[in-house]
Amino acid sequence: MALPGTWVAKEKRRTRRLKIAMQRVRVSSDYLPAKRLGDSQICLVPKFRISAGPGAATAPSWEVESSDGTLLQPIIPGLPDHVALNCLVRVPVENHSVCRAVCRTWRSLFYTKQRFFTWRKILGFHSPWLFLLALESWSGKLQGLLLNLSCPSTWHPVPPIPSKRRLEARSFGCAAIPQEGTLFLCGGMMSDEDCPLDIVLKFEMLKNRWTVVKPMPAARSFFAARKIGSYIYAAGGKSSDVRELNSAQVFDIAKEDWQPIVDMRVAMPSYDSAVLDGKLLVTEGWIWPFMFAPRGQVYDPKIDRWEMMAEGLCEGWTGPSVLLYDHLFVIPEHEEMKLKVYYSETDTWDTVEGNPMPEQISKPFSVNACDSNIFVVGKNLHVALGKVEKQPFSASGSERKRLHTFSVKWQAVPAPESFRGWTPSNSLVHE
Amino acid sequence: MSESTEKKMVRLRSSDGEVFEVEESVAKVAKTLQDMLEEDCADAVIPITCVRAPILTKVIDYCKDQVMISSSSSTTNNPNERTEQERKAWGQKFMEGVDSSTLCELLVASNFLNIEGLLNLGVDKMVSMIQGKYPQEIRDMFNVVNDFTPEEEEEIRNQNAWAFERDPYYKKRSSSK
Numbered sequence: 336m337a338l339p340g341t342w343v344a345k346e347k348r349r350t351r352r353l354k355i356a357m358q359r360v361r362v363s364s365d366y367l368p369a370k371r372l373g374d375s376q377i378c379l380v381p382k383f384r385i386s387a388g389p390g391a392a393t394a395p396s397w398e399v400e401s402s403d404g405t406l407l408q409p410i411i412p413g414l415p416d417h418v419a420l421n422c423l424v425r426v427p428v429e430n431h432s433v434c435r436a437v438c439r440t441w442r443s444l445f446y447t448k449q450r451f452f453t454w455r456k457i458l459g460f461h462s463p464w465l466f467l468l469a470l471e472s473w474s475g476k477l478q479g480l481l482l483n484l485s486c487p488s489t490w491h492p493v494p495p496i497p498s499k500r501r502l503e504a505r506s507f508g509c510a511a512i513p514q515e516g517t518l519f520l521c522g523g524m525m526s527d528e529d530c531p532l533d534i535v536l537k538f539e540m541l542k543n544r545w546t547v548v549k550p551m552p553a554a555r556s557f558f559a560a561r562k563i564g565s566y567i568y569a570a571g572g573k574s575s576d577v578r579e580l581n582s583a584q585v586f587d588i589a590k591e592d593w594q595p596i597v598d599m600r601v602a603m604p605s606y607d608s609a610v611l612d613g614k615l616l617v618t619e620g621w622i623w624p625f626m627f628a629p630r631g632q633v634y635d636p637k638i639d640r641w642e643m644m645a646e647g648l649c650e651g652w653t654g655p656s657v658l659l660y661d662h663l664f665v666i667p668e669h670e671e672m673k674l675k676v677y678y679s680e681t682d683t684w685d686t687v688e689g690n691p692m693p694e695q696i697s698k699p700f701s702v703n704a705c706d707s708n709i710f711v712v713g714k715n716l717h718v719a720l721g722k723v724e725k726q727p728f729s730a731s732g733s734e735r736k737r738l739h740t741f742s743v744k745w746q747a748v749p750a751p752e753s754f755r756g757w758t759p760s761n762s763l764v765h766e
Numbered sequence: 767m768s769e770s771t772e773k774k775m776v777r778l779r780s781s782d783g784e785v786f787e788v789e790e791s792v793a794k795v796a797k798t799l800q801d802m803l804e805e806d807c808a809d810a811v812i813p814i815t816c817v818r819a820p821i822l823t824k825v826i827d828y829c830k831d832q833v834m835i836s837s838s839s840s841t842t843n844n845p846n847e848r849t850e851q852e853r854k855a856w857g858q859k860f861m862e863g864v865d866s867s868t869l870c871e872l873l874v875a876s877n878f879l880n881i882e883g884l885l886n887l888g889v890d891k892m893v894s895m896i897q898g899k900y901p902q903e904i905r906d907m908f909n910v911v912n913d914f915t916p917e918e919e920e921e922i923r924n925q926n927a928w929a930f931e932r933d934p935y936y937k938k939r940s941s942s943k
Contacts, residue, residue: 418885421889423896433900433901434896434901442914
């Protein structure tokens with residue numbers, strides 16, 4: 336792959352070529368050979384202006400040689416390569432295996448997902464996927480599934496998790512690096528015995544494979560695991576003897592190594608966690624019969640310190656959370672699953688206006704977000720897609736001061752019948 | 767944008783020598799022509815050297831339609847204004863019956879003339895033509911030569927399909943061209 340510097344140079348050269356060519360057009364047509372179908376290259380290359388975002392402007396040119404130095408035929412005879420490339424990067428993944436088998440030029444684009452998605456990125460396309468870990472209905476085994484968020488239709492399975500152990504839903508920690516399409520699955524509890532694990536598995540979406548990485552220094556289950564910057568923090572949870580833990584560790588993603596951080600203030604399992612303003616928020620969640628308010632703790636990685644969580648935040652955290660517009664949103668497990676949002680200025684929660692959650696969605700569910708969309712995966716793997724909008728706050732009728740309010744519009748994306756009985760556990764977004 | 771009440775005409779010459787006379791507003795849908803006209807190319811015939819007459823006809827049809835939509839879009843309650851759905855349907859209809867070689871020429875023309883909307887329509891059409899096809903059908907459609915060695919072909923057959931992919935060789939399917 337060419338360096339950005341050379342792209343700029345190429346682009347400049349191309350622009351200059353274009354200018355010269357345009358002058359020729361004005362003077363006489365004779366300079367420009369008429370191109371027929373079958374001609375490999377057309378020398379006039381005005382910038383490809385498909386509405387695809389900022390990347391499109393600096394598209395590098397497509398290599399015309401294969402790795403062994405032989406000249407490749409054009410992507411599509413009669414079309415400039417950059418136009419053809421802009422077509423092919425839009426071909427849905429279902430058709431890639433077919434496209435790969437067309438010819439050597441096509442193979443070089445479709446051979447690895449890495450290359451394909453790199454080209455998509457270069458040309459300014461955004462291709463988010465939702466990764467879901469779900470329990471298979473018939474075997475109770477944990478399985479990774481992917482949903483293409485650009486045109487969600489069905490779940491696609493990824494290779495099986497390289498572990499014979501059966502994990503209990505939500506007992507493990509999950510953290511993703513969305514830009515790279517990588518995720519880590521850490522620890523967890525075996526479903527058939529009371530035994531927490533220290534395993535760490537990495538899934539790389541572009542390579543479509545799982546690898547085993549360095550285990551956690553301590554086995555834990557039902558703990559908080561979140562990515563902040565280039566680190567994953569793992570805190571609290573339950574230990575081997577089913578006692579609650581106050582220890583916490585940090586995983587350096589680049590070095591794939593664990594180091595301890597300062598202990599939590601109190602030992603605590605995690606029901607849910609989130610990252611807000613660069614801090615790790617952990618809550619133990621409400622526990623039946625809801626006699627006592629849950630505990631919550633906040634870790635600031637800059638000063639390596641734990642604090643107790645603000646009361647309002649902790650008490651209102653009644654379901655899985657998701658971060659959107661730098662605000663924490665929660666889908667309450669009770670309260671008819673009406674989306675609510677936390678305002679840190681007042682330490683209060685407000686219900687978000689909008690239509691009710693599609694009725695297909697039932698507990699247990701898993702929540703994630705991408706751009707301004709929330710994705711709720713419920714039982715049977717039906718998905719609710721919520722478009723969240725931010726409006727400036729109108730002051731009338733309320734004394735509470737805040738900058739803006741939110742509204743949501745839900746839409747159902749039903750899953751195929753074949754996923755009946757499946758139970759979602761954790762979901763993550765890949766960009 | 768209206769400089770005079772009299773409609774200014776522009777003449778375009780296709781690669782095979784046919785001359786088309788169109789209103790300036792229609793020609794200006796093509797950014798390339800717009801730039802040229804703004805730099806004042808007077809009354810010369812503009813040669814569109816890489817576009818044949820039948821393709822240029824189609825391109826002009828597209829531009830005329832764009833002018834028709836935009837000219838009345840400033841007024842409220844515009845009867846010509848289209849919803850997202852209608853636009854999609856119109857685009858599909860416009861591209862209906864376009865075969866692969868015409869499509870390639872249309873893409874070249876809209877790329878050369880810099881007509882974003884038409885380029886997008888062409889790209890969408892191309893993707894829809896590729897979808898659900900088999901390797902040989904794609905090769906036939908776009909005149910792509912199968913340059914694999916038998917060993918390479920074998921290797922591709924044996925490569926594990928990614929999570930989502932259809933099997934390129936073994937599944938039977940009724941062809942819909």
